[in-house]
Each structure stands twice: as C-alpha cells, then as structure tokens.
Amino acid sequence: MRSVTFTQLIRETLAAELRRDPSVFLMGEDIGVYGGSFGVTRGLIDEFGPERIRDTPISEQALTGVAIGAAVAGQRPVIEIMFMDFITLAVDQLVNMAAKLHPIYGRPCPLVIRTPPGGGRGYGATHSQSLERLFAGVPGIKIAAPSNATDASALLQTAIRDNNPVLFLEHKLLYPQRFDVEDDLPTPLPFGFARVAREGEDLTIVAWSHQAFIAERAAAQLAAEGIDAEVIDLRTLCPLDIDTLAESARRTGRVMILEEGPKTGGFAAEIAAQIMEHAHEYLEKPVRRIAGADFPIPSAKNLEAACLPAYDDILALAREWMG
C-alpha cells in the first residue's frame, strides 16, 4: 500500500494508458508544459511529447469536435475540459455528434472527456458548477463520477478502453485528497456497478463524486451516534446501477440522495423517481434530496457554503428519521 493524491493516481493512470496503446492521446488547454489547470497532466509531455500531450487553443467546441473526428477515424482521444463549466461551449459536439455516432450511424466513438466539476474553492458561478445533469438526459453518453483515487483509476482505464463517449468527472476538491492505494494500478472496473461504501440497515445515503466522499464521513459520524447508515457510491451515473439502489431502498426503507448541483432538475430527482418505480412499497419515509441551492454559486465563502449541500443537513435528516 501507499498514499497518493487523487491527482497523482489519475496522472499515473493516464501515463499507463498512453504507454499501453499508441492510439491514446491527450488534448486540452494548457495540458502540456503547464500540466493542466489542476496539474493532472504535469510532466506527461516529457515522456510522451507534444503530439500526444497536445495543447490546444482556447476553443472548446473545436477541440471536442476534432477529438470526435479523430476517434471515429481510429484514435482514442482523452480530452480535458479545464472546468466543467466550459463544457457548455462543447455541448453541440457532444450532444449532436458524439452521442449519435453509435445509435444512429453504428460507429464507435472511443472518446473520454475529463473535467472537474464542483464548488468549494470560491471560484464563483462559472468555475464551480456540477453540470452532469445536462448529459444524463442525452442517450449515448456514459458518465463516470468517482469519489476516490482507486475507483477513479479503475474507471478511467475502462473509460479509455470503451468504444463510446465517456464524460469523466474529477471533482476539484478530490484532486488534493490523499488515498491509500495498492502499489500497482487497479484493474479496470466495469461501468454500472455502484460501490456499497458502507453497509447499514437504518437508512441509505446515495451519492456520487465528492458527495460520496462526504457521505462516508457522515455515515461514520452517524455510526458513533448509533445510526447505521448504508452509503452507496454510484461510481457511474450512466449506466446507473438501479439494482443495488433498489435492493438497499427495500432493505432500509429510508433513502436520501446527495447532489452538489441545484436541487431542481437534478440527477437526484431521476434517482428518486427510479427508486419509486422499483421500491416504493418498501419505503418507510419519502425519498429525500439534499442538494445545492437553486442559485448560481456565489464567490464569497459564506455565500458559496450557503448554496452547496450542507454536511449538517445529512446528519440532521438521519437524526430526524431515526430519532
């Protein structure tokens, strides 16, 4: 075992995939000598050179479309969108081209879009959003949202080897976190299998990405109070492991879903609906969402905190249910 940051293990995984398959290349803004806005690709250009660690102009739509064309022609591009907010500039290419390639044209599109969502850094309303909801309703795009370094590495390997477009979320608050990992990289993890991060009988907390990281801490604190919470880390939103969710909901009868993005129109609402469809007769309590405010994420620290889902709300809801 060893201790590494989330960033370090992503970087090692990218390097391993670049070594394994010559058709893999990275493309994005300032990912070369600069090493990426969050330093994920730092140093890779030294080993792989500027052809495979390819800096682009600030042109998200063009670089995304170019990656899609290269993917259909036989490459396996992994692009970085510096902040998830900037993916709005590439939505046309992802929604109208990448997502259609297999279902409409019958062509594989092996493309990975790595991007950091999330607030908590005071970056303001256009550098803090969690926009996975925009893609969850677009058939043809897979979405991975790991909460820890080992899953991130295992899922990223799968994403790069997959023949479909994969939106790969690397929450910016996870980058500096340290995790204990095996010396070797993990084996690739198939999509569509949630991780039961903690088994419990009283209630179920469903989350993904950084919120799953938070949920594990909340569950540990609740355990100290005698509340036995199960934590389900989705790992992938598409495909969604509804079987594991429904089984847990039937067993505990109480489900809360954490989502960093705004509550209205979010992916938590989709999960809630699917749990209702699969397990409503077992529910002791209505499914609840703990989510971000329906407001653009402000910059001031206290205002930002007021708009992100509150850790204390998780504890309070659990206590309300089990009190």
Added chain:
Amino acid sequence: MDTIQAYSLMCMIRLFEEAIERLFLEGRIMGTAHTCIGQEAVAVGTAAALETRDAMTTTHRGHGHFLARGADPKRVMAELFGRETGYSRGRGGSQMMMDPSIGFFGANGITGGSIPFATGVALDAKLRDTGRVTVCFFGDGASNQGVFHETLNLAALWKLPVLFVVENNGYAMSTPTARGLANPHIADRASAYGITGVSVDGNDFFAVRDCVAQHAAVCRAGQGPVLLECVTYRLSGHSRGDPRVYRSREEEAAAWENDPILRLETRLKADGTLTDATAKTLREKAQACVDDAIRFAESSPLPDPASLQEDLFA
C-alpha cells in the same frame, strides 16, 4: 473518373434529387431533405480530384457529395425511405449517413457541425502519416458559425491536411449572403488564419476539379489547410416545402442559364466528347439507376424497433 463518368454522375445526382422532391410531394417519403440541385459540379468536381485514401465530410445538403464519393444510390434512397437497408438502417435519414469504408464521414444536420469533425479525421491522418487528405464541405451559412473560426485557426496552427470547401450557394436558408456575411467573399477569411484562400466558379466542373486537385496536393504535402470557396447557386429550395418567397423567379431563370450540367454538356459536345445521342443514353441510364434505387428502397424491410435497445452503445 473521366469526363463522361463525371457527366453521368452529375445527371444521376440531379435525377436523384428531383426524385426526392417528387417523392416528398407524393407522400412516399417523410421527414425532411435538402437537395443540391445546381451544385452538382462542386460534388463531382471534388470527388474527381480525390484519391481512394482520401476522406470527405458533408453537410445537411449531402446526397450529392455522398453519391459523388461512390455511395450506393440504393442504400441512400433506402435511408430516405427509413428502411433497414439504408446506410444508417433508417436511424439517420437524409442528413445522417456515413461510410468510412469509402472515406465518407457524413454530417450531422447541425450547420457547421462537421467542420471540427472533418479536422479530427485529418488529425488522425497526420498522427498516422497516412497521406490522406480530408475534404470538409460546408456552406456560406456555416462560415458564420463560431466553430468555423475556431477550427480554421486550430487546423492552420497544426498544419492539418484538410481542404475546407465552402459551397457558397447564395443563400443560408432564406438569407442571401449579402445580408448574412459582412464580407461576402468567404475565401478572404483564410487570410485571418494565415492560410491560402481561393475562390472558384463552382458551376464549372473542370475548374472545381483542377482547383481541388491543386490544393489537395498542398494539403497532402503538409502545407495545408486551404480554404476553397466554390461559388454556386442553389437552384432548389432550401428544403421540402420552401416556397422561395425570398427571391424572384427571374433570378432563378437566370441561374438556370448557368446550370452546371448544361455547361458541362455544352462543353463536352463542343469538344466532340459527347453527342446528343450519347447524352440521351447516359441520362436514361442515370434515370434507370434512380428508379432502381426507389424500387430497392420501397421493397426493403422496415427496421425493427426492438433493435434500438441493443444499439445505444458500442
């Protein structure tokens, strides 16, 4: 492709497109389609200049490009009829067909959407050093999209082997170029990216063919990209049901005088390559090919909705 083959192909594309317009009116095909009547010399002139290893992307107005590149008219027609034998098995329709085995990478129905896509195909060619040139077709309307500018800059920076061919057909749907482009000379935009921009008479088969050959060679030599403007005229309406209220019948009559097929035919007859009798025979053969395609399409099975579930992901 010799000039007789080019003439035959242009006739076949014209007849194919006329058949599409008729089939819509008769209610035999549904949805939408954009025909390229009047622009056949751009498609065939370009195809005549390319090598087998080269690639092509198209636009929403893409039947002519695809047929010129060697598509099977039966399967194109079947796609328009929504049949299992169509290029996209009825999932794509008029605007979404692709056949990489003949170097044809299609379009997606979004104006300008295939500009970066084509450039990605060109990036692959550069990374693998295949010597392939990719022709990226788009229209005057698409040249106003942001992604046109983003992509030309990027392609110029990386010297990618992509030939940007803008078909300036006078109208972006109903908007004439004079009202849509601050500078209607689209080739001028090349200078903003430090690349060659050329304008050519898009209704002259020979001019298009020779110009594409010349500039494809530049791209192949690693000195591209190049922006080639083919000035033409969309004799058809924008799409099915376009009443063409935005232009006069007199303007159209004048444009028909400049019909690229008529021009090629006149020239081939003048130089003795083509006789009236041969021309008639070739047109009849082209018509038979289109009729065959319609018969094939109408007799093909409908796609099975149950198959959709298996096709979402590769």
